[in-house]
Every structure is written in structure tokens, then in C-alpha cells.
Amino acid sequence: MASGAQRRIKSISYAKYGYIFILPFFLVYFFFQLWPLINTFIVSFHGNGKNVEDWVGLQNYKDILFGGSRKVRVIHESFFTCLKNTVILWVGNFIPQLALSLSLAVWFTEAQLKIPGKGFFKVVMYLPNIITAASVAVLFLQLCGQSETNPGAVNLILYKLGIVKRGIIGKGLYSTVPLVEGVWQSRIVVMFIQTWMWFGNTMIMLMSGIQGINPSLFEAASIDGASSGQVFRKITLPLLTPIMAYTLITSMIGGLQMFDIPFLYTKTGNVKDHLKTMAVMIFQYFHAQANENKIGYAGAVSVMLFFITLALGLIAFYMTRDKDEIAKKKQRKKIAQQAKRESKQFGGISL
Template sequence: MSVISPPKPRRAPEVPREPRRIAFRQRAGRWDVKLSPYLYISPFFLLFAVTGLFPLAYTAYVSVHDWHLIGGQGAFVGMQNFVDVVQQPRFLTALRNTFSIFLLSSVPQVLAAIGIAAVLDANLRARTFWRMGVLLPYVVAPVAVSLIFSKLFADQSGLINAVLATVDLGPIRWHADPLSSHVAIASMVNFRWTGYNTLIFLAAMQAVPRDLYEAAVIDGASRLRQFFSITVPMLRPTIIFIVITATIGGLQIFDEPRMFDQLGQGGSDRQWMTVTMYLYELGWGAQKSFGRAAAVAWILFLIIVVIGLINFAITRRISSSGSTRGGKR
């Protein structure tokens, strides 16, 4: 068996691939070829059927009923729960907060991650040390992160405002002011996840064939040009992966804002209540309207899918336009 595989020709994506896939018709049984793909993905779907599909269907069923968390199923109400929820001012507040925190966390996070990864991809001394150091925050449990940061961000007794005071700044009203509270929450998220995304980018960068860079160097491309013409297009699957997972995770943000104060309801004016917190408050809070909570869950699901698709389209466009440029070189 040989691993000699010449450097991949720069190819227009997708097109030449198709015939290759058909090429798998060797002596091995047809069934092996036909069934294996399904067999290999089956563990996920089997498990999903038990732990995912039922909850999903259950939620859908609940969302069209008048359903008290404890009291259980009531009358069928059709879309009424959805209508009720959308009309609540609090729902709009929650949407605003979620998007604000999402933008404040995911955008800087992805940009920082790709930047740091590019730096780490260089020929550094003590590589292992730097790489592990960057990932360090990820080992701190979210609960612990919240505990630590809630002490750092305390309005009067917190470290950050204390430090700001020494240079005659602040105090910043971390809890009262909506934007400040979003920044504080986003910084918890960024703290824990930037290093994680950095390493994912780094792994992908290492997989980029070095020959491409050599060729680029010969052609006299600058480092920056190399980055945008080779690295970014080659990272496309990874960028798509990170953008989609960050979108999903970001729009579902729950733990950090919930633990940002001791009441866990998102502030006195719900200034940092996110959609999942709203969902939780509807279902588990005082009202215990499981039906409305389920409706919010489905609305959120649809929003995530739409935003995810938009992000996917944008990301694909950006990185493939880069790829074309690279190809034309």
C-alpha cells in the first residue's frame, strides 16, 4: 500500500470529485459498498432517534397545546402559543440581547482565533507551551468561569472596577447598563472559547500542504497575500464549521448570562435575558407554561437555522472567492 500521493492539483472544488466516488467498485462485495456508508452513520442516527428525535417531536407536540409543566397537557391551541410569545415585549428584548451578546462574542472570537492560530502556525520556539497555554481556559468549567468572572465584574467590589478606579476611570455599571452587561457576558464566552477555536484553526492550517506556500513564495506573494490567497480558502471547511457551531452555540447561550447574577433571570429590566433564558423562565419559572416555552424553543430553532444558512452562504462565498483568486494566480 502506498501513500505516495502527489500534491493535489489546484482544482475547482467539487467537479472532478464526483467520478472518483463512483470509482469504488472493486472486487469487494457490492453490499459492502452500498451499505457501509449507511452503517457508519447509523450510530449517530440510532442514538439521535432515542435521545434527540423523541424530545424534538415531544416539544413540537407540547408547543401546540396549553401545557403546564407540572399539570401536564391541556387543550389543543394550535398556533396560539407562538402568537402569544411573539407579541410579548420581553421576547423582543430577549432577541435583542441574544443577538447583541452573540455578535459581541462570536465575531471577535473567530477573528482572534484565526489570527492567533496564524501566529501559532509560525515556526515558534516552545510550540507546545504556547498551544497548550492558549487552550488553558477551556479546561475551566463554565460554572467556575461564571463564579470567577462574577467576582471580577462585581459593580462595587469587583477587581475590574477597582483597577479602573486606580486610573480614575469607571466605575462601569456592569449589571445596570445593557451594553456593558453584554460585554461582560461576551467576555466570559470569549475567554473560554477563543483558545478552543484557535486550536481548531491551527489544526486545519497544519493540514494545508506546505508546497502551496513554497510555490507562493517563489511567485513573490507577501505573507498577507499568502494568508488570504492560500490559508483562508484552504480553511474553508473549518471556517464553515466554526461559524456554524459558533452560531448555534452563540444563539443558545444560557449558562453565562444565567449565572451573571444570583437571581438568574437576566437583570431587573431583563437587560441581559437571552432567548433560552426566556424559554426557561416561561417553562420553569413562575408561569410554568411548558407550551409557550416549547413554542419559543421552536422559534429559536428556526432562527438558528436561518442565521446558520445565511452565515453558511456568506462564509462559502467569502472563502471560495478567495479560492478563485488563488486559483487564477
């Protein structure tokens, strides 16, 4: 029997302090983001042009998905072009980003490797992540510019090396310098910028996941004579599934909302058709001229982008789920149900 002193001791729950710490985020979200999100859904059911207050129901979605008149067909084609560009730019920067980040994370966390200045390299690789996208876009615009008067240092070097031939002839001082305006050349530059900006952040997350793996597993594998490749394939990669799923989903959300780098890639502000993403399309429709107001279409595209992101996120969750844990959970549930049935057979008395 517990003593009087033990009975007076009350259990202390620290869960409330966690809720207090996350409360500011939810307050800011409800006040500044929840209403714009709801309002976007409302706007998507209204008209365009001068009569933006008119309720049109699902007409905006029908126009975007299936087209119609010549004017609407342009919006329909633009939507699928932007969707294709968005997917291409995201996949093209996520795959090399993940491969580079995973390689560096394994390299930096390898206990047998004594890398001097490991902390310095981590900081340097993470620095591009804290630089604003606008600054990065301006930097690469100067290097890979597509202006007739200032084609950029990279174009000049490629021309001098003979890799790029004279394409579009400029005027004035740079009249003999080519401009790199190819579709895939521009896309590759944007992919490289995105990879360079975000691989440091992905590397840090993967490193934290690797360091969270029980070291005894690596020690046991080393004693059994497993090679580094076998350790990576059989231990590191399977146990990194949760953090890989998180990286995939967060990268997908950011990639589908890609705006700043493609929009700022050209000095004139006229985004090329092969670089125009869905976020750029939404921005341009929201800021269309008063006599060609496309707010309803912008809202509809925003809502469809939301559902596309949601669907892809659910698919990513399903593909990266822990199958062993699900099987164990089903087995435990089956055992519990069987025990319950056996208990009922004996009048509710468990033996």
C-alpha cells in the first residue's frame, strides 16, 4: 500500500507546455492565412473581367480543364503548359538534390572517416539556403543573362570556348555575342539554382536522420564484415524512410509553388513560356489588367494546385509507409480480436 506521502504526490504533465509553445504559430495562421485560403475557394467560383462579383459556379474549372471558346482555350492550354513546366522543374532539381544531399550526409556521418573541417563544410553548404531567392536570382541573372546588351559571363565563356554558336545577334557592343535562350538551357539553369539553394537544408535533415539510427546496428554490421555499400542499402536507407518521406513531401510542396527563380530569371519580367510555372500563372492572373480581370481563373488554378499537392502528398505517404510496422499492427489487432472472441466463449472470463 502506498504511503500518505506517495499518495500526495501528483503526476506532472508537461504536454501543456508543448501546446503553449506551438500556440503562436496557430494564432498567426488563423489570423493571417486561414481567411485568405478560404477566400481563394470563394473567389474561384466567381466571374472574370469587369463582372468579378458574378457567381459562375464551376465554370472557371470547366474552362481551365476542358477549354471552350478561343479565348478560354488559351487559358486551358496555358494551365497544362504551366503544370508540365512545374513538374519538370521540380523533378529536375529534386533528384540531383536528393542524390547529392544523401551522399554528403552519409559521408559526413561516417565514423571511420576523419574529415578535417567537417563543421566548416556543413556551414558553407547550408549558406545558400539562408540567402533570399531574389538575391540568388539576380546573381545568376548576371551570370546567365539573356539580354541583348548584357548576355552574361557564362554565355561569354561558352562562346569563347566554342560550345555555343552565334544564335541571336544583339546590337551595339555585344553584336557578335550569342544569347543562350534555348528551352532546356534555361530550364537546366533554373534546376541548378534550385538544387544549389536547397541541397544544404536537405543534407542537414538527412544527417539528423542518420545520427538517430542506433549505432549498435552499424557496429554489428561491421563485426559481420558488411561492406559500406551493404550497410547503406540494408541499414541506412531503410531506416531513413520516414525522413525521406518528409523531404519528398516538403520538396514537392515547395516545388509545385515555385515562383521566384523562374519569375526573376529575365530582366524584362516577361517569363518565357517554357519557364512559366503554376505560381507564376496565378500571379499574372491576379495582376491582370482591369478590363481583362482573371481573378476567378487565378482562384480556380490555386484551388486545383492545392488538390494536386494534396493528392501527390497522399501518394507519397502511401509509397513511403512502413510496411513492416503496418503488418505488425495488423497482427497485434488480429491477436487482440482473437483473444476477445475466446474471452466471450467463456462468459467474459479470461483464462
